[in-house]
Amino acid sequence: MADVLVIGAGVAGLVAARSLRASGADVVVLEKSRGFGGRAASRTVHGQRIDHGAQFITVRDERFAAQVEAWSAAGVVTEWSRGVARWTAVEGWRMASAESNPRYACPEGMNAIGKALAEGLDVRLHTTVAAVRPDADSWSVATRDGPTFRATSVIVTAPVPQALALLTDIDITNDVRGRLEAVTYAPCHTVALGFGAVEAPRWPGVQLPEHPDLAWIAHDSSRRAPGTADGVTLLLHATPSYSRLRFDDLPEVIVADLLAAARPLLPWDTDPTWSFHHRWRYAQPEYTLAEQAFEVTTGLTLAGDAFGEGRVEGAYLSGLAAATALRAPG
Ligand SMILES: Cc1cc2nc3c(=O)[nH]c(=O)nc-3n(C[C@H](O)[C@H](O)[C@H](O)COP(=O)(O)OP(=O)(O)OC[C@H]3O[C@@H](n4cnc5c(N)ncnc54)[C@H](O)[C@@H]3O)c2cc1C
Missing domain, CATH: 3.50.50.60 (FAD/NAD(P)-binding domain)
Known part of the structure; x- marks a missing residue:
């Protein structure tokens, strides 16, 4: 026992x-x-490491800060960005400020x-x-x-x-x-898209606070160690309302919808060479x-x-x- x-x-x-x-x-x-x-969570799809769950970690408590420092010294986490970008139809782009708190990610996933x-x-x-x-x-x-x-x-x-x-x-x-x-928990449809050798986005990640379907796009390959990612990989999250309403839809339908929503924000119009879909029933607590x-x-x-x-x-x-x-x- x-x-x-x-x-x-x-x-x-x-x-x-x-x-x-x-x-x-x-x-x-x-x-x-x-x-x-x-x-x-992370997994390898089409030879690329992707983060299909948590996107980054932020630190407020001193006990967690000490742990993140230890992980940093051991190479488990690295600082990924200072803040993230934001886009709305009315205001357009607002880039991250260098004064924002660091977001940490893991080069290995x-x-x-x-x-x-x-x-x-x-x-x-x-x-x-x-x-x-x-x-x-x-x-x-x-x-x-x-x-x-x-x-x-x-x-x-x-x-x-x-x-x-x-x-x-x-x-x-x-x-x-x-x-x-x-x-209760918000569900989340997550989609990864591999684009090969395209121009890298100017942002590490962008929040879309007013979009009905798409909540977040991460330049996922920018989290990896330099030289280890093959081309540009993006990671998309649907909004909680879209994810709830369309929870049981087929993966190909979700991929097509989220790609269509993301396209106007991308600096290229190339089609992805591969895609991956995952649905989380309990992504994050709403309360x-x-x-x-x-x-x-x-x-x-x-x-x-x-x-x-x-x-x-x-x-x-x-x-x-x-x-x-x-x-x-x-
Ligand atoms: C898409 C998405 C994006 C997110 N983005 C961020 C972010 O950017 N930053 C951030 O800080 N957080 C983010 N989060 C939230 C973050 O991932 C979670 O808050 C955190 O990982 C929860 O940890 P936990 O240990 O509480 O639960 P979990 O990670 O859910 O751990 C519970 C474990 O229990 C296991 N389990 C469940 N039932 C059983 C059973 N019957 N028997 C045995 N094992 C069982 C599960 O398999 C799981 O491994 C995100 C989450 C998702 C899904």
């Missing part, structure tokens, strides 16, 4: 596991996918953060948790096709609707359930709870970007808070 089982090897789960292990706890992380980092955090931890990949149940003085965690794990405490870091689906056998007060059920670590009942804590400030930094701080809460006496 482990001291702590952590469900999810995203940023929150891995940080919680690292912090607890550093204080001597026996921790096992269970992760349904084949890799680390969760929504801080954003999941380099998850890989770094997972080093030395006991993480079981391809392990989907099906249910968490109380079991005398401990917790029993059933997996879909594998063993049942037991531990004194459990931290669940899946997006809240997925976390609640694992907790159906647990007596949760109406107040707690109501607060958790209020946490977060103030508690950085949310105790459902004794020994069962929820953590992740829905608790605290959101985004990668919020997930990091929530993981730390969950570990601190478990270490606190009583």
Whole structure:
């Protein structure tokens, strides 16, 4: 039996596991996918590394700043840009100011953060948790096709609707359930486009705050180490409203729509040589709870970007808070 089982090897789960292990706890992380980092995600498509989840990280808290500095020294992250551009139909372009706060990215892809955090931890990949149940003085965690794990405490870091689906056998007060059920997430259609050797855009990324369909374009290949990307790769995000309305549309329809929306902003009219599509049902919380670590009942804590400030930094701080809460006496 482990001291702590952590469900999810995203940023929150891995940080919680690292912090607890550093204080001597026996921790096992269970992760349904084949890799680390969760929504801080990357993959290789058509020979190019792309970030199809989180685009960059920003830093406010001094604990996260110290971590980003350490990642920077280890080459895991580099400063990608100072601010990003903005475009609206009425005002046109507004370029990033050099005084803006730095945005950090990973030359090897954003999941380099998850890989770094997972080093030395006991993480079981391809392990989907099906249910968490109380079991005398401990917790029993059933997996879909594998063993049942037991531990004194459990931290669940899946997006809240997925976390609640694992907790159906647990007596949760109406107040707690109501607060958790209020946490909704915006979906996001993501499209990567490879253009080969075209003129590089003048911006690292551009936000489109008033566009009905397209929210964001990143010059994804500008995040890679010099000389490692083959041509220009762009990464597009649909708006939450478009993503919600068109969630089940075919990938080719989404790719065509977002490409058409992006074209007027590109300094070339060449067609992409390849495309890639990914849909996130739970991309980012639309509403977060103030508690950085949310105790459902004794020994069962929820953590992740829905608790605290959101985004990668919020997930990091929530993981730390969950570990601190478990270490606190009583
Ligand atoms: C398209 C997109 C763009 C974004 N852009 C930015 C950005 O620019 N900057 C920023 O800071 N943030 C951004 N974010 C948000 C950021 O990625 C998240 O806030 C952060 O990564 C969340 O980390 P987490 O650990 O809370 O959750 P997750 O990363 O979701 O980790 C949860 C983990 O739990 C696993 N899991 C779920 N259910 C189970 C189960 N039943 N059994 C086992 N494992 C399970 C999942 O596979 C996942 O690995 C973006 C997210 C998306 C999707």
